[in-house]
Amino acid sequence: MTANLSTPEPVETTSAGSGLSPAGPYAAAAGQYWDAGWRGVLPLPVGKKFPPPSKFTGYDALTPSRPDIQAWLEDRPDGNVALHLPDGVIGIDVDAYGDKTGAHTIAEAQKRWGTLPATWFSSARADGSGISLYTVPAGTRLATKISFPDLGLGHIEIIQTTHRYLVVAPSVHPSGDEYRWRSIDGHAADSVPSPNDLPALPDTWLEALKRTPEPGPTRPDAEPVVVTGGLMSDRVCRALSKALEGLSDVDSRHDAMTANTMALARLVEQGEPGVGDASDVFRGRFVAAVTADGSRTEADANAEYERAWTSALSKVARTPTVEVADAQIIQLADSRRAQEMTVDFPEGGGDVRLHTVADTTTEERGLAGIMLDGATFIHGEPDGVTSLWGDGDRSLWADGESLIICGPQGVGKTTLAGNVLAALISATPATALGLPVRRADRVLYLAMDRPRQAARALRRQLGSANPVDLESRLVVWKGPPPYDLAKNTRMLTELAEAAEADTVIVDSLKDAAIGLSDDEVGAGWNRARQALLASGRNILELHHIKKISADKKPDIADVYGSTWITSGAGSVILLNGNPGDAVVRFHHVKQPVEELGPWMLLHDQQSGQMAIHGQVDLIAAAASGGLTVKDAARLLFETDKPDRNKVEKARRKLDGLVRDGRLTSRVATSPKDPVTYHPITVRQEAS
Incomplete structure (x- = not known):
């Protein structure tokens, strides 16, 4: 697949995994991807992974036309290449570098849901990190992440038409390494894949990753919820903190925004004060983030947030609150002791089970568990100041x-x-x-x-x-x-x-x-x-x-x-x-x-x-026949009559220089004469 779109001047083409042409990655490969059947072929800045052109990614993304591609070829030939996936194609993005756990997460997922078939794989790394492409039925919406919190595993995202995009060959990673394709046979490819070449995601994976509606009965005739004012409660503050944290992932900001507006809307329904202010802060930070990276205009970003917020408020008005969690700790207190109880939500449904955590002492469970004994408190800190x-x-x-x-x-x-x-x-x-x-x-x-x-x-x-x-x-x-x-x-x-x-x-x-x-x-x-x-x-x-x-x-x-x-x-x-x-x-x-x-x-x-x-050099001052404590105080505090406090501060400085081996003190022969301080000479050091 080496066909290239026509450009005003001939552009030398290269295969998509074999290096860059003088014209740059986008000019070299955009035509190949178009001819292979991809339509969301987007330019990125040179050597970077974002931002893509506005309005061509995420929910309600536009599909580029051939004239769009042609214009980008003329304007941004040196840029990197991104693929916004079409409906019906997803990418499993595994991060396995550094302390990322993606390699273990994908192994655990295959253990649970079956082995994934071999497929086309894109990466700029050699450590197992990269994106594997599969087809899914049209209209399918999957979860955006794969994680197993109980095992401490995560760092896998599901790229799909509503979420993120791929950076692909022959783009250059910010580290300087080149993106390359690996074909279904496991070898480096000198061509680009076609959407028609990809295997289907297994049914067991589809069922495990499909998004499901929020459980609970609906209230079709419910009154709309009212966002109340007041100072933000602790629950609202924690929700806002989590929402703002979610905006740090450049590729997941829309999903983070929609998920967290729903969480804030739930707090409205539950009567928590200050949600309106929290939503305003979150909106401002979302708009600032997506306009700063160039992915939206300010008007588009505000409209996107408003749609999500209105939808979230409408949804909570129709459905009662449902607390969903893998496990929650409920603290119950009586006059004798505190009991810990866990609520388990079984995988795949079933009855909720309530368990008492037995055989736990107060020290293991309560305030006493974080107290220190006297010896640890007194002797546990280092002697000096760090x-x-x-x-x-x-x-x-x-x-x-x-x-x-x-x-x-x-x-x-x-x-x-x-x-x-x-x-x-x-x-x-x-x-x-x-x-x-x-x-x-x-x-x-x-x-x-x-x-x-x-x-x-x-x-x-x-x-x-x-x-x-x-x-x-x-x-x-x-x-x-x-x-x-x-x-x-x-x-x-x-x-x-x-x-x-x-x-x-x-x-x-x-x-x-x-x-x-x-x-x-x-x-x-x-x-x-x-x-x-x-x-x-x-x-x-x-x-x-x-x-x-x-x-x-x-x-x-x-x-x-x-x-x-x-x-x-x-x-x-x-x-x-x-x-x-x-x-x-x-x-x-x-x-x-x-x-x-x-x-x-x-x-x-x-x-x-x-x-x-103009720092006072006490060592230099002491070189002219010695320095008394009062003389040092006069120099340090720029006064002819230093008080006792200033004199004692000067004494501590001089004694500190003695401890550091930079001055020596000499006791006067007469009790009436003051102690003098002198620099340590080379002869004194040698002796």
Whole structure:
């Protein structure tokens, strides 16, 4: 099958598995697929898997005409090739790379439903991942995923005319590898398959994967459900969090949207408050996602969501609530003990069975099971501080504790946080303000305060970062949260779980919770923060201070809001200056171990970098005949008359340099003379 569509100029053709022509994958192969009987032959960007042309995929997809193909050949000859499957053809997409379980899932499925016949197979990998094509009866709609949650197996999707599309040979995978076909005989193919060449999906698989109507009696004359207002309940917040998580899969956004609008509609029927707001948030995020990838216009995306939402509300009005699950845990309490009971929904139907979980102790089942004995609590933590940002006792951010960066507008809070963020996701060891930053697995950035401005600032700092790191290790929430995080104290952790993030940056705290001057709100935020930390994650918070003079040395009392905001933090940094200052003051007003600074920071707004400027070098100062504690305090705090507190802070810094082997202390011959500190000379080191 080597026929090619006519183009304005002759295009050299190649076989669909044997490499690219100078004209590119789409120009090389679109004609072959058309002649083989495929009609949804779509162009993709060069070397990418999305987005496809708008309106030619998903539900109500248009079928390209020959003039459409011809126009794409002229406009996008170098693009990759996608196939939107026709009605009656499906693809079983197995992901078996990395920690994906698709290979085990397909083996389990064949064990249950029978061996699949050999067929045409498309892949750019050599690890068993790829898509196998089969025919099904016209009009068949299957489940979009194959998974066995009880076995921890999944990572298989069913591609069909209403769900996703294939990227096919001779396209180039983002990794640089080329897509290739393998024919029914198992060998690499130099041609493309025809829909008529494909074997049928076995009946046992059809029955297992067919979508079935939601069970339950219908109410054809039911009144329409009314979406009520009010604050979102915990159930609604959890449903919204799950819905937003579903939008992360580019190829499944329509199905995720329809499934989750139905879940939200069920909560309307059950009287949960706040579903209207949740739907508005979900709609906004869905529209933003599908317009950003170019697959829909804003008008099309809004219309698509409106159809799904209206349909979901109509459906729940006609059918009573049916709780469907593999197993649910029901907690029953009496005056003596709590019993656990499971509800089992047998495979293939049958009576629902209720079981009591016997022979389980309170410790295994209840609150006592998560308590620690005294020895474990006291001796289970390491002796020193483990730092996310810092080294040893010089720590600005300790693992398992919150860091707050405070300051007035325009002094570089977001810039400093961006420097830390760049180091957190760097592929190589990195620093911020000269201190090492431990690499995070994945960061969730809550860009709630002026997100466009934050995006510009981060572009200056991360614009040259590896795109793979930005895509895989940084997730951004844009705009206000779905719920006040001080009122729904689980939502912060649920957002982090949805993003699969181990570190959260909150920009800024005033947008996360309303009414921070109220102690009840401050305590609520601290509870949300501590819940996140208890889940094994870390958090950096940006916040504001009260209006003070730019020349005043700020202290922790200048942080805006309830005292619970700083009481629950492990470290607090205060920046001060005027908006746009090139040099701002840095004060470490709450410390995990020792106080760092005070420093003057150079704020380079063009590059988005901050660095310590004019830092006092106590070792150099001690080189001129020694340094007393009071002299060190005068240098560090820029005062001729340091108070006792400043003197003691200076003493701790000098003693720390002694412990590090960089200074030595000398006791005076006269009791009236002060102790002096001196650099360790080469001779002293040698001795």
